[in-house]
Amino acid sequence: MNDMRTVGIPSPRVEGEQKVGGGAKYAVDVSVPGMLWAKVLRSPLAHGRIKRIDASKARALAGVAAVLTGADLAGAKIGKKIIDMPLLAEGVVRYMGEKVAAVAADSEAVAESALDLIDVEYEELPVVIDVLAAAQPNAPLIHPELQSYKGLLHEIATPSNVCVNLTWKKGLVEEGFRQSDVIVENSYSVPAVHQAYIEPHCSLVRVNDDGTAEVWSSNKSPFNMREQVGSALGVAPASLILHSCYVGGDFGGKGDGNDVALCYALAKRAGRPVKLLIDYSEELSAGNPRHGAVIKIKTGVKKNGLIIAEHIEFYFDSGAYASYRPQAYLVGAHDTPGPYRVPNCLIEEKYIYTNTMPAGYMRAPGHLQGMFASESHMDVVAQRLNMDPVEFRRLNFMHDGDPSPLGHVIPHIKPTETLARAIEASGFAKPKKKNSGRGCAVGDWVSKGGESYARIKIDEAGAITLSSAVTDTGPGVFTMMRQIVGEELKVPLDSVAVEMLDSDKVVKDTGVRGSSSTRVHGGSALNASVRARDEILKIAAVAMQASPEELLLFDGGVTHGRAERRMTYKEIVRANGGPIAVEGHYANMSDGPEASLVAQVAEVEVDDETGEVRVIQLTTAHNIGAILNPLTHQGQIDGSIAMGFGYGLVENIGYDESGKVLAANLGEYKIPNIKDMPPLQTTILHSDFGSGPYNSMSIGETALIPTAAAIANAVADAVGVRITSLPITAEKVRDALKQRG
Numbered sequence: 001m002n003d004m005r006t007v008g009i010p011s012p013r014v015e016g017e018q019k020v021g022g023g024a025k026y027a028v029d030v031s032v033p034g035m036l037w038a039k040v041l042r043s044p045l046a047h048g049r050i051k052r053i054d055a056s057k058a059r060a061l062a063g064v065a066a067v068l069t070g071a072d073l074a075g076a077k078i079g080k081k082i083i084d085m086p087l088l089a090e091g092v093v094r095y096m097g098e099k100v101a102a103v104a105a106d107s108e109a110v111a112e113s114a115l116d117l118i119d120v121e122y123e124e125l126p127v128v129i130d131v132l133a134a135a136q137p138n139a140p141l142i143h144p145e146l147q148s149y150k151g152l153l154h155e156i157a158t159p160s161n162v163c164v165n166l167t168w169k170k171g172l173v174e175e176g177f178r179q180s181d182v183i184v185e186n187s188y189s190v191p192a193v194h195q196a197y198i199e200p201h202c203s204l205v206r207v208n209d210d211g212t213a214e215v216w217s218s219n220k221s222p223f224n225m226r227e228q229v230g231s232a233l234g235v236a237p238a239s240l241i242l243h244s245c246y247v248g249g250d251f252g253g254k255g256d257g258n259d260v261a262l263c264y265a266l267a268k269r270a271g272r273p274v275k276l277l278i279d280y281s282e283e284l285s286a287g288n289p290r291h292g293a294v295i296k297i298k299t300g301v302k303k304n305g306l307i308i309a310e311h312i313e314f315y316f317d318s319g320a321y322a323s324y325r326p327q328a329y330l331v332g333a334h335d336t337p338g339p340y341r342v343p344n345c346l347i348e349e350k351y352i353y354t355n356t357m358p359a360g361y362m363r364a365p366g367h368l369q370g371m372f373a374s375e376s377h378m379d380v381v382a383q384r385l386n387m388d389p390v391e392f393r394r395l396n397f398m399h400d401g402d403p404s405p406l407g408h409v410i411p412h413i414k415p416t417e418t419l420a421r422a423i424e425a426s427g428f429a430k431p432k433k434k435n436s437g438r439g440c441a442v443g444d445w446v447s448k449g450g451e452s453y454a455r456i457k458i459d460e461a462g463a464i465t466l467s468s469a470v471t472d473t474g475p476g477v478f479t480m481m482r483q484i485v486g487e488e489l490k491v492p493l494d495s496v497a498v499e500m501l502d503s504d505k506v507v508k509d510t511g512v513r514g515s516s517s518t519r520v521h522g523g524s525a526l527n528a529s530v531r532a533r534d535e536i537l538k539i540a541a542v543a544m545q546a547s548p549e550e551l552l553l554f555d556g557g558v559t560h561g562r563a564e565r566r567m568t569y570k571e572i573v574r575a576n577g578g579p580i581a582v583e584g585h586y587a588n589m590s591d592g593p594e595a596s597l598v599a600q601v602a603e604v605e606v607d608d609e610t611g612e613v614r615v616i617q618l619t620t621a622h623n624i625g626a627i628l629n630p631l632t633h634q635g636q637i638d639g640s641i642a643m644g645f646g647y648g649l650v651e652n653i654g655y656d657e658s659g660k661v662l663a664a665n666l667g668e669y670k671i672p673n674i675k676d677m678p679p680l681q682t683t684i685l686h687s688d689f690g691s692g693p694y695n696s697m698s699i700g701e702t703a704l705i706p707t708a709a710a711i712a713n714a715v716a717d718a719v720g721v722r723i724t725s726l727p728i729t730a731e732k733v734r735d736a737l738k739q740r741g
Helices: 016-021 056-060 108-116 173-179 222-233 258-270 280-286 367-384 389-396 415-426 477-489 517-544 569-576 630-649 707-719 730-740
Strands: 036-042 048-054 064-069 099-105 119-124 162-170 182-190 202-207 213-217 240-242 274-277 293-301 307-319 344-353 436-446 450-458 464-468 496-500 551-553 557-560 565-568 580-588 595-606 613-624 680-686
Touching (some): 048 099, 064 108, 064 258, 099 108, 173 293, 173 344, 202 258, 258 274, 307 367, 367 436, 389 436, 415 595, 415 613, 450 477, 450 517, 464 517, 477 517, 517 551, 569 580, 613 707, 707 730
Parallel strands (some): 213 240, 307 344, 464 496, 613 680
Antiparallel strands (some): 202 274, 293 307, 551 557, 557 565, 595 613
16 A cells, blocks of 8 residues: 655745745735835944934825834834834934834835935944954944843843853863863954845734724744734734735844834824835845954864864844844754863853944854854864864764763764765865865754744545744745655655744744754644644544544544445545644754764865865765655755855945945845855764654754865865964965964
8 A cells, every 4th residue: 555655855944935936925026005115214323323324305205104213113122132223213222224214104215215305413432343452442332331231141230231141061171171181272354244145124003093002024933023013112912913924035144023014113103004115236235244253262282183172252243232142052063062071161252342243143052153163263272282183083982872962862963974984975085186175074953942823724525724923034944844744654745735824823933943844844844743633533433333443544534444444534524524734843942962064074285376165066975864854855955055155255234444244235145145155965864763753953054154264174184274264265375384484
C-alpha cells in the first residue's frame, strides 16, 4: 500500500503561484477608503538640540490632513525591551535620519511638499561615532536620562553611553590564565550591515469608531508588535487587529512597531486611515541594521594545544537607541566560544549608544559578530602553537553531554564529525597553487523555542484547511506546515488549503524567529494533525462499528483492512453531522536540547599586487535531523552562505565623521549577486535527534555563521596576512601585504 508521503520530498511553495502571479497580498498592496499617505521629516544632523519647529505652513497646505511633531506625542516612547525611542524626536535628535515630524496628506506628493514647508532650527551637539570612544567616561552623553528608561536590564549607577553591561562566566578565569603556557590576545571589528530585504517597511492603520484599530504591516511578529504599540500609545494591545499580509523578506529586520504607532497617531489625529511606505534610502540611513562591534579575545592554552581559559569582550554599537533588541542584548553573543571545551570562560557584553542609526536584529544576531572573531582567533592561536588549525579544533571540540563554555550541558553536538565531513568534501589537504589558500571555520546553533496555534478544519465536501496566524516572511512556513498535515492525514499536498489568520483569531503567536519555524509552527501543525487524525478515527470507528485501532488513514479516507470497508473524509464528516475542527498548540520557550552544527571550508585565490580576493569554492557541512523539504532546506543553506559571503567580503553601511551614512542606496550599498558567488558544495550528516517534528533541527541561520571567518582564514593561508576587520576588501589585503613587506 502506498503511504502517500508528503514529508521528506521536494515540495513547491504553497504561495508560489500567488507570488509569481501577483496575487499575494503585501502591506503595500492594501488600500482602504479615505486613505491618507504619510511622510516623515528626518534630521539632517547626527546630534542636535531642536530649538524651534514651525509646521504652520505645512498644516495650511491644501490636501494635508494632519501634521505631528514631538510636542504632539510628548512622552510616547517605544521599544521591544528597553523603552528609549520617541515616536518623533522630543527636543533632541540623536542620529542623522531620526524622525522629527510626520505629515498625513491626500497623496504622497502633497505630503512631500508639506515636509518642505516645515521649518526646524537646530543647535548642533557633539557627535560620537566610534563605539570605543563612546564607551569612555568623558564621552558626550547621548542619553543623559538613561537611568529613567523602562526595561533596563540592570541598574545604571552613573550616566554613560553604556546602556547594557552583561557578564557570563564559568570557572576561575584568572587562575586559568595563570595555568596557561601560552596566552594569545587579539582584537577584531565588524561593521553595521543591512538586512537587504526586497520589500521595504510599509504600514497602514485605520482607527475605528469603537476604539479598535486595524493594522496592515510588513511585520513578522504581530503579537509582539501589538504590545509595543499599545504600550507606547496607552491603548489596549488587544484593540489592535493585525490583518495578515505576506512579508517580502525579513532576516530579523521586520519585528518593530515604530511606524505602526506613528500611523496610529496620525490616523487618530486626521480621523482617516494612514499609510506609510519607507523608501530604500530611508531603509539604509534610518533602518535597524546588524550591530557593528569591536571584539577583544584573550585565550590561554597549554603547549599541547588544550584551551584552559578564554576572555571575550564585546563592544556593540547600539546606535542612537536600544529599542530594536527584543531582549535588549544579542542572544548569540555569549555563544561565541563555539563548540569547544573551555573550562574557564568570561564573556563581557557592552552595548553602547553612538550617534548612528539604531541597530537591531539580523539573522544570527550576535553569532555572526562573535564567530568571525572567535573562529579567526582559533587559527591565530593554532599558528602561535605551530599546530594545524584543524587538529587544534579537534583537540578542543565538545562531545555529546559535555558542558558548554558557559556550563550548559548539550546532549547532542557533533563538531568533530561535521568538520571531518567538510574537510573531506572540500579536498582540504590537496596541493594548492601559489597565493591560494583554504580556511575552515565551525559554528553551532542551539534551537530556539516559542508558542504557536494551528487549526485544521475538514468541511462537508471533505476539503482540508490549515489555519494559522504565523507570518510568512519568505522561507515557506505554510508549505512546511501543510506538508505535516498531508503526512499525518495521508492526503496529497495540494489538497490542503491554507488560511492566514488575523491576530484576533488566536491567543498568541511568537512569530518567525531564530530558525524556529519548523519546531514551533510545525509543532502546532503536528499537534493539530494528530488531534484531527484521532477525531477522524473516532468518528469512523463508530460508523463502521469497529475500534480505532483497526482503522488506517489512507488517500483521503479511512480503511478497515479486515472488513475491507472504506469511508472518505466527506463521508466521515457527514457521519459526524458537521465539519471536523481541531486546534493544535505548541509552547516551549526553552532552547535546545540539541545543537545544529556547521563546518565550512573556503578556498580562495589572492592577487598579491592588488589584494583582490576571489573565492573559488565554498564547502558547507551540516549535522542535522530529518529534512522535511529538501528543496527549501537547501535554499536556506544557499541563501545563508550568500549572506555570509557578503558579510565577509562586500557589505558595510559606513559613516563619515558627521554621522552621515556613506551607502544610502543600493547602488552604493553592495550585496553579492549571482555572478559574485562561487560554486557551493553541501554535505549532510543525519542524526536521529532533533526537537522539531520528526526529529528535525534548525537550519535557517547555521550556514551563515562561519562563512566570513572561513574566508579570512583562507586569505591568511594564501598570502600570510591576517585581516581582522570586515569586510575583507582588496585595499585591506593590499595594505597588509605592503606592511609585511
